[in-house]
Amino acid sequence: MAASAQGETGADGRVLAPLGRRRSAVVANSPSGGYTLLTALDPDGPLPKAGQFYMLAAEHGWGGGGGRPFLPRAFSVADATAGETGVRLTFVLEDVGPGTHELAGLAEGDGLLLTGPLGRPFSPPRDVNPGAAGAILVGGGIGLAPLALLRRDLAARGFPERSLLGFRDEAHSGGLELFRCSELRLASEDGHAGHRGYVTDLLAVMLEGDDAAATAVVYACGPPAMLEAVRALCEECGVAAELALESPMACGYGACFGCAMPLRGGGYMRLCVDGPVVDAGAIETALVEGAGHR
Amino acid sequence: MAASAQGETGADGRVLAPLGRRRSAVVANSPSGGYTLLTALDPDGPLPKAGQFYMLAAEHGWGGGGGRPFLPRAFSVADATAGETGVRLTFVLEDVGPGTHELAGLAEGDGLLLTGPLGRPFSPPRDVNPGAAGAILVGGGIGLAPLALLRRDLAARGFPERSLLGFRDEAHSGGLELFRCSELRLASEDGHAGHRGYVTDLLAVMLEGDDAAATAVVYACGPPAMLEAVRALCEECGVAAELALESPMACGYGACFGCAMPLRGGGYMRLCVDGPVVDAGAIETALVEGAGHR
Amino acid sequence: MSAGPTSFCGIELAHPIINASGTFDAIAARRAFGDAVVERFPFSAYVSKTITPAPRAGNPPPRLWEEPAAMVNSIGLPNKGAEGFLSTDLPALADLPVPLIVSVMATSAEEFSGLVEAVSARDEVAAIELNVSCPNVHSGLIVGEQPSETEALLEALRPLTAKPLIVKLTPNVAAPASVAAGAEAGGADAVSLINTLKARPMFAGKPWLGAGSGGLSGPAVRAVALQQVSDVAAAVSIPIAGMGGVESGSHARDLLDVGAEVVAVGTASFRDPLAAERILIELRGLDPVAASSATSEL
Amino acid sequence: MSAGPTSFCGIELAHPIINASGTFDAIAARRAFGDAVVERFPFSAYVSKTITPAPRAGNPPPRLWEEPAAMVNSIGLPNKGAEGFLSTDLPALADLPVPLIVSVMATSAEEFSGLVEAVSARDEVAAIELNVSCPNVHSGLIVGEQPSETEALLEALRPLTAKPLIVKLTPNVAAPASVAAGAEAGGADAVSLINTLKARPMFAGKPWLGAGSGGLSGPAVRAVALQQVSDVAAAVSIPIAGMGGVESGSHARDLLDVGAEVVAVGTASFRDPLAAERILIELRGLDPVAASSATSEL
Numbered sequence A, B: 001m002a003a004s005a006q007g008e009t010g011a012d013g014r015v016l017a018p019l020g021r022r023r024s025a026v027v028a029n030s031p032s033g034g035y036t037l038l039t040a041l042d043p044d045g046p047l048p049k050a051g052q053f054y055m056l057a058a059e060h061g062w063g064g065g066g067g068r069p070f071l072p073r074a075f076s077v078a079d080a081t082a083g084e085t086g087v088r089l090t091f092v093l094e095d096v097g098p099g100t101h102e103l104a105g106l107a108e109g110d111g112l113l114l115t116g117p118l119g120r121p122f123s124p125p126r127d128v129n130p131g132a133a134g135a136i137l138v139g140g141g142i143g144l145a146p147l148a149l150l151r152r153d154l155a156a157r158g159f160p161e162r163s164l165l166g167f168r169d170e171a172h173s174g175g176l177e178l179f180r181c182s183e184l185r186l187a188s189e190d191g192h193a194g195h196r197g198y199v200t201d202l203l204a205v206m207l208e209g210d211d212a213a214a215t216a217v218v219y220a221c222g223p224p225a226m227l228e229a230v231r232a233l234c235e236e237c238g239v240a241a242e243l244a245l246e247s248p249m250a251c252g253y254g255a256c257f258g259c260a261m262p263l264r265g266g267g268y269m270r271l272c273v274d275g276p277v278v279d280a281g282a283i284e285t286a287l288v289e290g291a292g293h294r
Numbered sequence C, D: 001m002s003a004g005p006t007s008f009c010g011i012e013l014a015h016p017i018i019n020a021s022g023t024f025d026a027i028a029a030r031r032a033f034g035d036a037v038v039e040r041f042p043f044s045a046y047v048s049k050t051i052t053p054a055p056r057a058g059n060p061p062p063r064l065w066e067e068p069a070a071m072v073n074s075i076g077l078p079n080k081g082a083e084g085f086l087s088t089d090l091p092a093l094a095d096l097p098v099p100l101i102v103s104v105m106a107t108s109a110e111e112f113s114g115l116v117e118a119v120s121a122r123d124e125v126a127a128i129e130l131n132v133s134c135p136n137v138h139s140g141l142i143v144g145e146q147p148s149e150t151e152a153l154l155e156a157l158r159p160l161t162a163k164p165l166i167v168k169l170t171p172n173v174a175a176p177a178s179v180a181a182g183a184e185a186g187g188a189d190a191v192s193l194i195n196t197l198k199a200r201p202m203f204a205g206k207p208w209l210g211a212g213s214g215g216l217s218g219p220a221v222r223a224v225a226l227q228q229v230s231d232v233a234a235a236v237s238i239p240i241a242g243m244g245g246v247e248s249g250s251h252a253r254d255l256l257d258v259g260a261e262v263v264a265v266g267t268a269s270f271r272d273p274l275a276a277e278r279i280l281i282e283l284r285g286l287d288p289v290a291a292s293s294a295t296s297e298l
C-alpha cells in the first residue's frame, strides 16, 4: 500500500497522502535559533509539494501530564528529499504549547506518527500570474517553513525568486540555513538582524516598481497580522499572491469541518482541504479569530 | 517544613508524611527478575516504617498517550536508608499497567513525585502476640516489597525471622536481593525455584508445631487469594497475623473513601489510613473485588 | 459480542464498526487520500454529516478546542442543504462499498417530513438518522430532551418511509433512556448515542469558540457513554449504535457488552483516518469466533 | 476576578479557593500529615463530606476507576450519620482556621428538615450545603433534577435556619440553570456545581464498580463545568461555587470569569494534598492586585 516516492497527484496538483497514519523515525532534531528543525525518515510516503503539511504526533508521551496534546498538530513541510530508504522530511517548529513542546523534545530514533502530505500546495508562478517573471517569498517567523521548500523548488526549476523574512526578535527566529542559497533579505522588529521593522516594509519597497502587477507573484506565510498586511499590500498594488494560512485543525483531511476560514463574499472553506495555500483574492482578511500562533 | 529523617510518629506508630506532594530524584532503576527495583532520593522526607507506602507519579509523562495514568499509584516501601542528602527509598514494582509502566521506564535523575510515608505500618511482633518468639514473613509475588523492609528491621533488632516467598513463575519473580541475609525459603507454582506449589504450603508445614499459636507471628503480603489462604491458615492454627492489603486508591490519605475494605462484622475501613497493614482478625476474607493486582 | 457480520435494524453490515456522524467526510477524504478511501473503507456503513433543509455555512471560527483526552467542537452543521446533498454528494457517496445512512436535522416536524421524504426517495440510502437536538418551533421545547416530543416527531415521520429511522439521542438530559423509550414508542427502528456533552472552553477571560459553546467528545466521555448506552439498553428493545470515546477494540467491546449492536468511531478518526480499521482488528482479536473466521477478509 | 479576600453568601473568606465536598477529609488528613494540615490549611473554607440522617457504610468495593484525565467514583456517601458527625467530627473540625460548611443529604423534606435544624444549631457551622441528588419519596422525582422539587425543598428548609443554604446542583440534567433558578426562588443563598457526571466503567465484560455506576470527575469534565457554571450564572443572581476539573490557577480563573464567586478543588487534591495551595498561588499570579498585596500572607 505504500505510495511511491513520486506520489499520486490530485486535481490541484496536490500530492495524495497514503491512507492512514504511519510511523516515521526521527533522524535529527536540533535547535535553530529559537526554533527547532525536526527531520524524520518517512519510509512509505511520497514526496510532498511545497505548501503541503503533515499532521504530526509523537509516538510516545502524546497525552502529557495534563492529558494534552490530544489531537495531532499540523506542520508545513520545510524540506523533503527522496532517498533509498524513504523520504526525509524536515519541519521547523516553535515550542509554543504542549504539542510543539513534545515534538521539540524528540530524540533520534523516536517514533513520529504522521498523516500526509495534506492540503493544497503552492501553485506554479505562471498559474498565479501568467506574466510572472519572479517570485517574492515573504515569511513571518515560523511561517518561513513552507517557503523554504518552495524556494528550493523554484530555484531548482530556475525560476527567479527572492525571499524576505521577518522576525520579532532573536528568540523568535531561526531556520535560516534552509534559505542558504537564496537571495535573502531580513527584517526584525528589534533590529537584531536586517531592517528594523516589519518584513512588509521590505515587500512594499519591492512592489513599488510599475511592472510589479504584471510580473511579480508573492507567496507568503506567517502570523495573521503579517499575512493581512501582505494581502492588503498586494491587493493595493494589484499583485497576485498566494497565502499559506493557519487555523486550529483536528483532522487535516476534511473530516471535522473545524478549520473554517471565512471566504470573501460569505461562507467558509475548510483550510485543510481547500487550503492551506489560498489565493489572496479568495479571502477578505487574514485576521481570523483563533488562527495562527498568537 | 521538611520533616527530619527521624519523622514524627502518629498514634499507631505510623510515621507522619510531610504535607503535600514533593519531588524526589531517581537514583537507580533496574530490572530484578521480572520486577523492577526503583530507588529514589527523598531529600525532605522522614524515614518510613515497614508496611507504609507512598503515592508515586512520574514528574513527566504521567498522562501517557491515552490520558492514563492519571492518579498516582501506591507502592510499599521495600527499603529505606537515611543519609546526608536525604532518605533513599526503594520500591519493587511489576509492570502491569500504565502507571507501573511509566515508573519502570524512569531513568537516573528523573523526577519522581511522592506523597508519604502513608498508612499504618506493621506492628512490633510482641504487640501482635505477646509471647512471640519468631516472625514468619510470607510474601507472594510483588508482595515481598514491604516484607523486605520489615525483615531488615527485625534482623536489626535481633528478632528471629524467617521469610517464605512464593512466585507464580520465573517471569513473575524478583527482588530477592533485598532478602540477602534472611533465612529464606522459596516456592514457585512452576517449580523454577524451591518448592513446587504455593508459599502457603511452606507456611502450613511451619505452623504444624504445637507451640505455633503461642510463639509465632505471621506477617504477610501478596495477592488476595494467597492472603486469604494465609488468613484462613492462621485462623485455623490460632496464630496471630498481620496482613498488608491492597485496594484501588486515589489519594492515599483518607480523602476519597475509595479504598474500602470490608470489615468482619460489617462496614468498611479505609485501607489507606486504617491499613494497609491490618490485623488478620479484622477481616472476614482477603478476597475483595478489585483488590490487588489481578 | 460479535465482531463479525451484524444486522442493524435490518441493514446487513460486514462488521459492527461504523463512523459517527460528522466525523468522516468520505468525499473530502478522497481528495486527500485518493481512491484508497473507497478501496479500504474502514467502516461497515457510512453515516453522513447531518444535513438540513437549507444550506448552512456553519459557525464562525474558532470551531475547535482541545481538552485533556478530549476535544470540543462547535462546527454548527455546515452543509449544502438537502438539495445540494442529494444532487451532488449522494451520487459520489454511492461509490462506497457499504450501506449509506443519512443524518438529517430540521427545526419543525414539517421540515423534518420534507427531509425524510426527499432522502427516503433515494435508493442509495439504506437508513435515515434523525438528529433531534433541535427546538420544537411550536412548543419551544428541545425535541430530543423530551420523551413526548421525540415520540410525536417519530409518529409524524414513521408513515413517510419504509427505511429504518435511527434517532440520535442527546446525552445532555437527566434520563436518555426515557427519550429512547419515546423514540421506540413513536416507531423508531434504532437509537444512536452519545452525541457530544455541552462544553464551554474559556481562553484569556473569554469563551474561545466563535459560537461560545460546543460539544465535548473523545476518550474523556467514554465512561459517560457506557452509562447512557447501558441505561438505554435496559429501557428499549430496538438496537443501539453506541459511541463516545472509542479508541480501541476493548472500548468497542465494552459498548457491545452494555448493549450496543454496532459501535461508531468518531473523534478517534481525526487522529488516524484508519483508526476504525485498527479498532476492528483489535475487536476481532477479542472475539475468538470472528478472529478465526475473519483472518482472510480484511 | 479577585484572588484576594472574598465574601461568599455572607461568609468572609481569605481567598476564593475552597474544597469540593467529599474530596478532603481534614480529620483523616491529620492522621496522615499531623498538625501541618491545620497550620497550613490550603482552603479558605472547609466543606465536609455529605452526611445523612443515619450512618451509612457506603458502597461495596471497588469504588474507584481511572479514565483518561479523569476518575470515576462510587463511594456511596459513607458517614457516621448526623449524630455521629455532630458529636465526634464537628468538634475536631472546629480546630481548622476557616469557616465550616456542612454538606447534608436526605431522602425526604422531613429528614432534610431534621438535618438542617440539627446542623444549624451548632455555632461551629458557617453554612449548610444541600446535596439534592436524591429522589423525593412522595413524587419519586429526583429533587435536584426538577426545578419545582428543588424550589419546594428550599421553601421547606429556608425558615428553619438563618445560616446560608447552598444547593449543590447535579450536572446530569438538560438545564441546570432552571434548577438553580428553582433553588434561588425557594430561598437558597448560593449554588454549587458541578457534581460528577454519571458514568459506568466496564472491565472484562462487567461493570467494574461494586455499585455498577459512579461519577466522573477531574480534568475531563472541566469544559462541561464551565458551560454549566456559565449557564447558571446567567440565570441566577445568588453567588456560585464553581468546580469541576480545576488543576491550575488558570482553570480557577476561567470559572471565576464565567461567573463563579469561589472555586472548589476536588479531584486535584487526590494527586497532591496541597494542590489547592498551588492553585491559589497561581491564581494570585494572574491577578495583579492580589499578587502585589498577598505576597506575605501565604
Ligand SMILES: Cc1cc2nc3c(=O)[nH]c(=O)nc-3n(C[C@H](O)[C@H](O)[C@H](O)COP(=O)(O)OP(=O)(O)OC[C@H]3O[C@@H](n4cnc5c(N)ncnc54)[C@H](O)[C@@H]3O)c2cc1C
Residues within 6 Å of the ligand: A053, A069, A073, A074, A075, A076, A077, A091, A092, A093, A094, A095, A096, A097, A098, A099, A100, A101, A142, A145, A146, A245, A246, A247, A248, A249, A276, A290, A292, A293, A294, C064, C065, C066, C067, C203
Ligand atoms: C497548515 C498548518 C501548518 C503549520 N505549520 C507549522 C510549522 O511549520 N511550524 C510550527 O511551529 N507550527 C505550524 N503550525 C502551527 C502548529 O500546528 C501549532 O504551532 C500547533 O498547533 C501548536 O500546538 P501546541 O500544542 O504547541 O500549542 P497549543 O496549545 O495548541 O497552542 C497554540 C495556540 O492555540 C491556542 N490554545 C491554547 N490552549 C488551547 C487549547 N486547549 N485548545 C486549542 N487551542 C488552544 C492558543 O491560541 C495558543 O497560542 C501549522 C498549522 C497549520 C494549520
Ligand SMILES: Cc1cc2nc3c(=O)[nH]c(=O)nc-3n(C[C@H](O)[C@H](O)[C@H](O)COP(=O)(O)OP(=O)(O)OC[C@H]3O[C@@H](n4cnc5c(N)ncnc54)[C@H](O)[C@@H]3O)c2cc1C
Residues within 6 Å of the ligand: B053, B069, B073, B074, B075, B076, B077, B091, B092, B093, B094, B095, B096, B097, B098, B099, B100, B101, B142, B145, B146, B245, B246, B247, B248, B249, B276, B290, B292, B293, B294, D064, D065, D066, D067, D203
Ligand atoms: C498499599 C499498596 C501498596 C502497593 N505496593 C505495591 C508494590 O510494592 N509494588 C507493586 O508493583 N504494586 C504495588 N501496589 C499496587 C500498585 O499500586 C498497582 O500495581 C498499580 O496500581 C498498578 O497500576 P498500573 O497503572 O500499572 O495498572 P492499572 O491499569 O491500574 O492496573 C491494575 C489493575 O487495575 C485494574 N484496572 C484496569 N483498568 C483500570 C482502570 N481504567 N482503572 C482502574 N483500575 C483498572 C485491573 O484489575 C488491573 O489489573 C500497591 C498497592 C497498594 C494499595
Ligand SMILES: Cc1cc2nc3c(=O)[nH]c(=O)nc-3n(C[C@H](O)[C@H](O)[C@H](O)COP(=O)(O)O)c2cc1C
Residues within 6 Å of the ligand: A256, A257, A258, C020, C021, C022, C023, C049, C050, C073, C075, C077, C103, C131, C168, C193, C194, C195, C196, C217, C218, C219, C221, C243, C244, C245, C246, C264, C265, C266, C267, C268
Ligand atoms: C467535529 C465533530 C462533528 C460532529 N458532527 C456531528 C453531526 O453533524 N451530527 C451528529 O449527529 N453528530 C455529530 N458529532 C457527534 C459524533 O457523531 C459523536 O456522537 C460524538 O463525537 C461522540 O463520539 P466520539 O467520542 O467517538 O467522537 C460530531 C462530533 C464531532 C467531534
Ligand SMILES: Cc1cc2nc3c(=O)[nH]c(=O)nc-3n(C[C@H](O)[C@H](O)[C@H](O)COP(=O)(O)O)c2cc1C
Residues within 6 Å of the ligand: B256, B257, B258, D020, D021, D022, D023, D049, D050, D073, D075, D077, D103, D131, D168, D193, D194, D195, D196, D217, D218, D219, D221, D243, D244, D245, D246, D264, D265, D266, D267, D268
Ligand atoms: C471521591 C469523590 C467523592 C465525592 N463525594 C461527594 C460528596 O460526598 N458530596 C458531594 O456533594 N459531592 C461529592 N463529590 C463531588 C465533588 O464534590 C465535585 O463536585 C466533583 O468531584 C467535581 O469536581 P472535581 O472535578 O474537582 O473533582 C465527590 C467527588 C469525588 C471524586
Ligand code: FES
Residues within 6 Å of the ligand: A248, A249, A250, A251, A252, A253, A254, A255, A256, A257, A258, A259, A270, A271, A272, A273
Ligand atoms: S482540520 Fe478537520 S476538516 Fe480541516
Ligand code: FES
Residues within 6 Å of the ligand: B248, B249, B250, B251, B252, B253, B254, B255, B256, B257, B258, B259, B270, B271, B272, B273
Ligand atoms: S485512597 Fe483515598 S481514602 Fe483511601
